[in-house]
Amino acid sequence: MKNVKNINQRRKFNNHKGVIDVQFNWIFVMIAGFVIFLFIISIVFAQKRNADAQIGISSMNQITALLKGNQQAADIYSEIVLPATSINFKCDESTKYFTFKIENAERMQLPTEIIFAPQNLATNKIMVWSQAFDTGFPVDIFTYITSADSIILLYNTSESAYALQIYNDLPSNITKKYVKDAPDINQYKNYARIKIICFNDTGCPSHTQYDYMNIVPAKDSELYTYGNVTFHKKSASQDPILQTTSYIDKSGLYGAIFSDTVEYYNCQMSRAIDQFEVKRSLVESRLTLLQGALPAGDCRTAINLSLDWEINNMRNIYLNYDNMSLLQQSIKDMDNTNTNLILDSCPKIY
Numbered sequence: 001m002k003n004v005k006n007i008n009q010r011r012k013f014n015n016h017k018g019v020i021d022v023q024f025n026w027i028f029v030m031i032a033g034f035v036i037f038l039f040i041i042s043i044v045f046a047q048k049r050n051a052d053a054q055i056g057i058s059s060m061n062q063i064t065a066l067l068k069g070n071q072q073a074a075d076i077y078s079e080i081v082l083p084a085t086s087i088n089f090k091c092d093e094s095t096k097y098f099t100f101k102i103e104n105a106e107r108m109q110l111p112t113e114i115i116f117a118p119q120n121l122a123t124n125k126i127m128v129w130s131q132a133f134d135t136g137f138p139v140d141i142f143t144y145i146t147s148a149d150s151i152i153l154l155y156n157t158s159e160s161a162y163a164l165q166i167y168n169d170l171p172s173n174i175t176k177k178y179v180k181d182a183p184d185i186n187q188y189k190n191y192a193r194i195k196i197i198c199f200n201d202t203g204c205p206s207h208t209q210y211d212y213m214n215i216v217p218a219k220d221s222e223l224y225t226y227g228n229v230t231f232h233k234k235s236a237s238q239d240p241i242l243q244t245t246s247y248i249d250k251s252g253l254y255g256a257i258f259s260d261t262v263e264y265y266n267c268q269m270s271r272a273i274d275q276f277e278v279k280r281s282l283v284e285s286r287l288t289l290l291q292g293a294l295p296a297g298d299c300r301t302a303i304n305l306s307l308d309w310e311i312n313n314m315r316n317i318y319l320n321y322d323n324m325s326l327l328q329q330s331i332k333d334m335d336n337t338n339t340n341l342i343l344d345s346c347p348k349i350y
Contacts, residue, residue, distance in 0.1 A: 023210035063087075063100070063126060067113055067143055074132035074141055077171040084124040089117045089145070096274065098267075114272045116258040116265065117145035118193060123127035129171050131251040136313075136331040136338070137283055137350035139276045142251040144258040150193035151175040152257065153185060155205060155212065162199045162215065162223045166257075167249075185210060195257060210234060213256065218325065226324040231262045245269075248324045269319050276317065283350055284311050290347050299346035302337055306349055310334040 022219040035045040062080055088101045098115065099107040115132070125148040133139045136288050152170065156163035156178050163178065168174050179185050179196075182205060188194060196212035198204040205212050211234055217227035233241040243262040247253045252269065259265035294300040317323050338349045 019118045038084055052260065063102075067115060074130055076130045077128070077173055079125060079173065081125050082123075085122070087121045087123070087126075089115065089119050089121075089264075091264050091271070093263065093270060096267075096271050098271065104171065112140075112141055112275070113143060114275070115143045115145060115253075116255040116267050116268055118147075118150070118258075118260045119264055121145070121147050122192070123147035123149060125176060129174070131254055132253040133249060133272055133275055133276075135249070135327065136310075136334045139279050139281055140272060142272070146174060146258060147193070148175075149191055150186055150195070151177065151191045153177055153179045153188060153194060153196045155179055155185075155196055155198040160199050162217070163197070165223055166197065182209060190315065192269055193260075195260075197257065204232070215253070215256075218321075218328075219294040221328075224253060226321075226323055226328045227253075229253070229256045246319050246321045246324045248327060266319060273317055273319065277315075280311065280314050287311065287349065294347070298344060300344060302341055302344075303349075306334060306337050310337065329334075 022256075062266075063083065086103050089098075090096045090107075097109060098111075098113065099109045100115075103106045127146050129144045129146075130141050131144070133142050146289055148291040152174065154163040154167055154176065161292070164280065167178065177188065179188075183335055185194075185196065185205065196205060196210055197215065199215050201214055201216070204214055210232075211230050214230045214232065215223075215227065216230070217223050220223060221227065226246065228244055228246050232241055233243075235241055243265055245256070245262050247256055247269075252272075255268060256265050259268070284307065287303050291300065291303050291307065294303065310333050313326055313330045317327050334349060343349055
């Protein structure tokens with residue numbers, strides 16, 4: 001009887017042990033399966049990251065080639081279609097470095113290119129336009145970037161000639177419309193980016209409803225000569241934020257139109273003025289050499305006057321209204337001097 005009891009106990013123990021073994025095996029299979037699953041997922045994500053990196057590098061190369069190509073000539077429009085991506089443009093005013101970046105790719109530095117763009121774009125189509133920055137002598141080519149889902153609205157309550165001028169001068173490929181009141185603006189609210197432009201504080205949109213930019217050309221001057229621009233930023237908790245800066249030349253005004261913040265615009269214009277100073281110093285060196293080589297006479301006198309007046313007044317220029325006024329007058333005087341030198345068969349200033 002005792003043996004039978006022992007046998008039953010052993011059977012119960014073996015049965016219990018078997019259940020434990022089966023449970024352990026299932027746990028082992030589940031853990032092993034989970035580890036294998038994680039391994040496969042990690043491979044998939046690694047491959048996706050590599051693929052995204054390759055796409056990013058390819059897009060960066062295409063954009064860089066496009067931007068450098070547009071630096072070669074003025075008034076050129078071009079565009080490029082990319083995989084849908086996010087692009088960040090950054091201008092550091094303290095270092096004067098300009099870089100751009102596509103999603104997870106490394107930043108690309110463009111040390112000489114002057115590029116005006118929204119600081120962040122999420123798009124699959126980059127649209128690029130260029131204009132010459134000319135201050136009597138050529139300085140550089142400015143590049144402007146926008147996207148297909150962006151629009152420029154010319155707020156034109158009085159049918160301003162300035163609005164018509166900008167509308168006609170913008171490339172036809174860039175979306176642009178006239179608007180005369182707030183309901184007209186609302187019908188374009190589905191665009192990812194809206195830039196509203198008005199003129200001389202006349203009929204600008206309500207400060208509390210919209211961001212916009214107000215252009216005030218210098219008194220009795222043409223639109224593209226020089227003037228001020230004010231960036232109006234709406235605020236739900238306080239009065240609108242107003243930031244005013246200056247522009248010179250058609251290329252500078254369009255720089256403000258294609259920039260979404262005054263800080264970014266000022267940074268790029270600061271870089272452009274640095275390049276202007278390099279070109280100005282080269283012109284000064286050339287005229288100094290001519291001054292020493294020319295015999296006494298009208299040609300040498302004209303060169304001396306240009307060195308003492310226009311070239312000297314162009315030193316240490318920075319972006320404010322008075323400096324832009326002085327620079328514009330110096331450009332005008334230098335153009336007249338250059339024309340007279342050509343007519344008198346003298347060496348040109350530039």
